[in-house]
Amino acid sequence: MEIIPSTIAVLICAVFVGIWVWRFLNWVWFKPKKLEKYLREQGLNGNSYRLLFGDLKEGYMMSNEAKSKPMKFSHDIAPRVSPLLHKTFTKYGKIAFTWFGPRPAVFINDAEIVKEIFSKPYIFLKPENYHTIKLLIKGLAAANKHTWSRQRKIINPAFHLEKLKIMLPIFHSSCCDMVSKWEKIVLKNGSYELDLWPNLEILTSDALSRAAFGSNYEEGKRIFDLQMELPELVMKPFPLPGASLLPTKTNRRVKEIAREVRSSIQGIITKRLKAMESTKAGIKHDDLLGVLLESNLRQIKGQENNLGMSMDEVIEECEFFYFAGHESTSVLIMWALILLSKHLDWQERARQEILQVLGGQNPDFDDLLRLKVVNMILLETLRLYPPGIMFSRILGETTKLGNITLPSGVQVNIPTFFIHRDQEIWGNDANEFNPERFSEGVASSTKGKFAYFPFGYGPRVCIGQNFAILEAKVALTTFLQHFSFELSPSYAHAPFLVVTLQAQYGAQVILRKL
Numbered sequence: 001m002e003i004i005p006s007t008i009a010v011l012i013c014a015v016f017v018g019i020w021v022w023r024f025l026n027w028v029w030f031k032p033k034k035l036e037k038y039l040r041e042q043g044l045n046g047n048s049y050r051l052l053f054g055d056l057k058e059g060y061m062m063s064n065e066a067k068s069k070p071m072k073f074s075h076d077i078a079p080r081v082s083p084l085l086h087k088t089f090t091k092y093g094k095i096a097f098t099w100f101g102p103r104p105a106v107f108i109n110d111a112e113i114v115k116e117i118f119s120k121p122y123i124f125l126k127p128e129n130y131h132t133i134k135l136l137i138k139g140l141a142a143a144n145k146h147t148w149s150r151q152r153k154i155i156n157p158a159f160h161l162e163k164l165k166i167m168l169p170i171f172h173s174s175c176c177d178m179v180s181k182w183e184k185i186v187l188k189n190g191s192y193e194l195d196l197w198p199n200l201e202i203l204t205s206d207a208l209s210r211a212a213f214g215s216n217y218e219e220g221k222r223i224f225d226l227q228m229e230l231p232e233l234v235m236k237p238f239p240l241p242g243a244s245l246l247p248t249k250t251n252r253r254v255k256e257i258a259r260e261v262r263s264s265i266q267g268i269i270t271k272r273l274k275a276m277e278s279t280k281a282g283i284k285h286d287d288l289l290g291v292l293l294e295s296n297l298r299q300i301k302g303q304e305n306n307l308g309m310s311m312d313e314v315i316e317e318c319e320f321f322y323f324a325g326h327e328s329t330s331v332l333i334m335w336a337l338i339l340l341s342k343h344l345d346w347q348e349r350a351r352q353e354i355l356q357v358l359g360g361q362n363p364d365f366d367d368l369l370r371l372k373v374v375n376m377i378l379l380e381t382l383r384l385y386p387p388g389i390m391f392s393r394i395l396g397e398t399t400k401l402g403n404i405t406l407p408s409g410v411q412v413n414i415p416t417f418f419i420h421r422d423q424e425i426w427g428n429d430a431n432e433f434n435p436e437r438f439s440e441g442v443a444s445s446t447k448g449k450f451a452y453f454p455f456g457y458g459p460r461v462c463i464g465q466n467f468a469i470l471e472a473k474v475a476l477t478t479f480l481q482h483f484s485f486e487l488s489p490s491y492a493h494a495p496f497l498v499v500t501l502q503a504q505y506g507a508q509v510i511l512r513k514l
Helices: 005-041 056-067 083-092 111-118 131-136 145-159 161-189 196-213 217-234 249-278 288-301 311-342 344-358 365-369 372-384 465-482
Strands: 095-100 103-108 191-195 390-395 399-401 404-406 411-415 483-487 495-497 501-503 508-513
Touching (some): 103 111, 111 399, 217 249, 288 311, 311 372, 344 372, 344 483, 365 465, 372 465
Parallel strands (some): 103 411
Antiparallel strands (some): 095 103
């Protein structure tokens, strides 16, 4: 019997449909259930997998409920910032898993295991295949293995200590501009209720533009405005896995922003490269972009296989400079000032130290090193309110961690702000603001245990941490010399997560001129 062509076509279609259906069922059910069984055999616990959504619905509802109202002023913020994870650790212990749709994530709340994870960057990799991460985390921060080591080598000179010292007057100049703005407002009334957050965004944006790109705030304002819009769009919870890829109004806006930011940064880079070609040899470009481009050119010329960064890689690095460079510093300064506005005794201690060390003069690098109380305050701020509350890694190979073995491809999450509050390490006052715990340094405060990593740890520690801390020190030093800060009655304590840990209803303080 001869099979007619239409019958063959139907059989082929049936095979393709069957393959697609199998792949879909494997993705949505068989693979998650197999992974769940494996994780439980390793002694891990978590909610049972629920078809397609996993824990997304529960987490979404819990998060909305937590964000529906402010909390009593307390530093025990985990139930509000991450209610699902707080419930998971309470119910299942320090190592547990949750479900992001059909994908499990293992959360490690054990400090010593976390140290091991940070110490092996070629096994515990940065996630690369998630749409949200690709839009926000780029360049060196998202690279892995040899790409990461190549880019780190090129970018390192831009964050060398001597280069950061050059940035100090730039930071101070931006702070002085903000002081002048606040003085004009306060002089009219004697005191003024100020929302710190938008002001600090302007401050750090201006400082970063000058320090990183040699331009002023106005030139980079459009980029900053777009970058501040992007996280709120990207981080909106989607009830359906993969919904971020659909052609919705929000997703179209996200792509539009990404294109415009990229185009603007490419224009800045192109202009700088032309300037570098036309200027006389020997002229230094000491901003971060200039150092990065010069380091990249040296790498290209010195290697037969052209191991420098491509234009796309340089653009991505600059995009991340813009986003992370001012976002993390803004929230650090904001939470430090909120804490000092609440704890006036520490504000006064910091101010007296600043006056004693500086004597009314502008700070230099050595002066900042002598500000022990200011440093303790920043360390405690980063412990309680780290800009990034979570580090995520993907296992590149099957790996043993402590008493458990995890398969390749599993996501491992490190909840920074849970470990920063572990009472077994930090004591019964772990949820209290007590900078004195850092009086003898970080190692002493943790009794020699590994439990403090606001910027990560190991080979992949954040390359910009010294940049952020230096800028924060200059800001606190400058502001406390000119103003006193007190929490406004209108301030509502409501830490919440966008990409960094922010204040949901603003950061209102009463500003008074000294």
